[in-house]
Amino acid sequence: MDNEGFFQRAYGVVRLIPPGRVATYGQVARMMGEPRKARYVGFAMHSSPGLSGGVPCHRVVFADGSLAPGFAFGGPEEQRRMLEAEGVGFLASGKVDMRRFEWEA
DNA sequence: TCCGTGACGGTGG
DNA sequence: GCCACCGCCACGG
Numbered sequence: 001m002d003n004e005g006f007f008q009r010a011y012g013v014v015r016l017i018p019p020g021r022v023a024t025y026g027q028v029a030r031m032m033g034e035p036r037k038a039r040y041v042g043f044a045m046h047s048s049p050g051l052s053g054g055v056p057c058h059r060v061v062f063a064d065g066s067l068a069p070g071f072a073f074g075g076p077e078e079q080r081r082m083l084e085a086e087g088v089g090f091l092a093s094g095k096v097d098m099r100r101f102e103w104e105a
Numbered sequence: 106t107c108c109g110t111g112a113c114g115g116t117g118g
Numbered sequence: 119g120c121c122a123c124c125g126c127c128a129c130g131g
Contacts, residue, residue: 024113025114029113036126037126039113040111040127042113043112044112061112063115068112
């Protein structure tokens with residue numbers, strides 16, 4: 001459960017992201033006290049139980065607002081749909097409008 | 106011990 | 119504004 005300890009911490013933070021808001025991998029890592037492990041956070045999301053497991057990993061995006069290329073729920077398109085359903089706005093470029101929807105703890 | 110790998114991030118062309 | 123390269127960290131072969 002060691003590695004999972006890190007995973008659980010990541011999930012714990014992600015669970016705090018309110019609907020209609022998004023957080024970046026680096027942001028999550030920073031809240032865990034380990035800003036250098038952004039990549040590891042990404043891996044945690046990849047292995048996450050998903051929204052059904054209480055981990056809204058679709059609310060975690062890249063620092064520039066782009067979505068993960070290999071999203072597990074059915075592609076970035078599905079992820080975008082879920083975010084839009086929560087009220088998150090996208091730019092014409094297909095990226096999240098971070099200026100308005102980035103989560104501020 | 107060195108090399109390769111990855112849902113990242115910042116910088117430079 | 120998009121693309122490419124480099125730096126980070128932990129892990130496995």
